[in-house]
Amino acid sequence: xxxxxxxxxxxxxxxxxxxxxxxxxxxxxxxxxxxxxxxxxxxxxxxxxxxxxxxxxxxxxxxxxxxxxxxxxxxxxxxxxxxxxxxxxxxxxxxxxxxxxxxxxxxxxxxxxxxxxxxxxxxxxxxxxxxxxxxxxxxxxxxxxxxxxxxxxxxxxxxxxxxxxxxxxxxxxxxxxxxxxxxxxxxxxxxxxxxxxxxxxxxxxxxxxxxxxxxxxxxxxxxxxxxxxxxxxxxxxxxxxxxxxxxxxxxxxxxxxxxxxxxxxxxxxxxxxxxxxxxxxxxxxxxxxxxxxxxxxxxxxxxxxxxxxxxxxxxxxxxxxxxxxxxxxxxxxxxxxxxxxxxxxxxxxxxxxxxxxxxxxxxxxxxxxxxxxxxxxxxxxxxxxxxxxxxxxxxxxxxxxxxxxxxxxxxxxxxxxxxxxxxxxxxxxxxxxxxxxxxxxxxxxxxxxxxxxxxxxxxxxxxxxxxxxxxxxxxxxxxx
Numbered sequence: 001x002x003x004x005x006x007x008x009x010x011x012x013x014x015x016x017x018x019x020x021x022x023x024x025x026x027x028x029x030x031x032x033x034x035x036x037x038x039x040x041x042x043x044x045x046x047x048x049x050x051x052x053x054x055x056x057x058x059x060x061x062x063x064x065x066x067x068x069x070x071x072x073x074x075x076x077x078x079x080x081x082x083x084x085x086x087x088x089x090x091x092x093x094x095x096x097x098x099x100x101x102x103x104x105x106x107x108x109x110x111x112x113x114x115x116x117x118x119x120x121x122x123x124x125x126x127x128x129x130x131x132x133x134x135x136x137x138x139x140x141x142x143x144x145x146x147x148x149x150x151x152x153x154x155x156x157x158x159x160x161x162x163x164x165x166x167x168x169x170x171x172x173x174x175x176x177x178x179x180x181x182x183x184x185x186x187x188x189x190x191x192x193x194x195x196x197x198x199x200x201x202x203x204x205x206x207x208x209x210x211x212x213x214x215x216x217x218x219x220x221x222x223x224x225x226x227x228x229x230x231x232x233x234x235x236x237x238x239x240x241x242x243x244x245x246x247x248x249x250x251x252x253x254x255x256x257x258x259x260x261x262x263x264x265x266x267x268x269x270x271x272x273x274x275x276x277x278x279x280x281x282x283x284x285x286x287x288x289x290x291x292x293x294x295x296x297x298x299x300x301x302x303x304x305x306x307x308x309x310x311x312x313x314x315x316x317x318x319x320x321x322x323x324x325x326x327x328x329x330x331x332x333x334x335x336x337x338x339x340x341x342x343x344x345x346x347x348x349x350x351x352x353x354x355x356x357x358x359x360x361x362x363x364x365x366x367x368x369x370x371x372x373x374x375x376x377x378x379x380x381x382x383x384x385x386x387x388x389x390x391x392x393x394x395x396x397x398x399x400x401x402x403x404x405x406x407x408x409x410x411x412x413x414x415x416x417x418x419x420x421x422x423x424x425x426x427x428x429x430x431x432x433x434x435x436x437x438x439x440x441x442x443x444x445x446x447x448x449x450x451x452x453x454x455x456x457x458x459x460x461x462x463x464x465x466x467x468x469x470x471x472x473x474x475x476x477x478x479x480x
């Protein structure tokens with residue numbers, strides 16, 4: 001007998017095949033029901049996520065988890081009518097009784113594996129894109145945030161038949177089994193190391209994958225930047241969700257002559273933001289003890305190997321605090337390649353700062369490492385900035401603000417190399433879950449491609465030689 005997840009997949013696939021391609025109204029209805037599921041129970045989701053974390057600010061969850069998804073989903077809903085339309089190819093062929101079009105068709109059943117840092121947003125957004133493309137969806141919620149997962153599993157049947165949307169919960173073994181199912185597409189958000197395992201499991205069934213991963217995101221404070229403004233914005237961006245964001249600034253290159261001023265402003269900004277930490281409901285905890293130990297281990301490793309570590313701790317508080325899993329905002333200088341902070345994604349309230357004397361050394365440093373999900377630049381849109389963009393390879397680029405690359409709802413979001421494979425948001429999300437099928441027909445009284453079959457006539461040989469000679473001449477002319 002099939003296990004429950006396989007049974008769910010088989011049910012969804014059978015329903016998909018039986019019902020045929022969903023029309024515009026049904027696609028929009030599924031998107032609307034998904035959004036209603038979230039909005040109708042926003043307070044419950046915020047409470048569940050806060051309980052999962054220990055401390056997670058209500059306003060932060062509302063802004064990043066819920067409000068942050070609405071514009072992208074609304075953009076998708078508005079434009080799906082246009083994205084669904086077939087595209088005519090070979091328009092002149094109609095005069096010769098040859099008709100061709102490319103039809104955007106759903107792949108079938110999409111599997112989505114969600115992360116713990118944004119356990120709601122990062123499953124709902126890809127699911128809305130999959131619905132827009134006409135698919136059925138199965139979601140594996142993160143086991144690191146079990147209350148959020150349980151709430152999603154309890155609420156989904158109120159809005160969806162399991163043949164449309166099914167929620168799966170469970171531990172790492174369940175996640176591994178989920179990634180090995182023969183989906184028509186698998187979407188994963190998480191770390192590069194786990195992403196590699198997901199891709200390997202999917203490959204056994206030749207399932208195409210989209211991997212939204214992470215990495216160490218570099219920040220460059222340009223030569224012409226306003227140092228104070230740049231330092232303040234970078235300090236704020238590092239502390240969103242307690243630094244547990246895949247697009248957080250990880251390490252900062254600052255002109256050597258401005259290093260002290262930059263660090264002073266970062267410290268002052270953090271002091272102004274957090275007069276207290278341990279009992280502060282606006283200060284996000286590290287999600288669990290394993291990650292708490294990992295982040296404090298990164299800090300201690302750097303300290304033990306000679307780095308300058310400055311924790312901005314409010315008076316009369318003792319941090320890091322294992323009971324609340326809170327770590328003070330920490331500034332680290334003097335990091336070298338022997339330290340784990342140089343190579344491991346921090347995913348916590350820690351900012352590494354590096355001085356530079358010319359932009360070439362910055363570009364060389366970034367290019368010598370795995371491509372990050374985003375690179376940040378602070379300063380004007382000048383030749384220095386454009387040169388940095390031209391000479392580096394990153395998933396996206398944001399200038400002068402945290403997450404600016406995600407502000408346009410139509411902009412694709414995704415990594416490159418070790419930071420990801422594929423993209424979503426806007427039409428990129430629709431395309432990720434769509435098979436673009438060519439449909440071409442001929443009403444000619446003779447065969448076009450049959451000339452490739454023997455026996456080959458003198459006329460066929462003459463036409464082949466003429467076409468080859470013409471192509472050679474065109475190519476030579478372009479090269480002269």
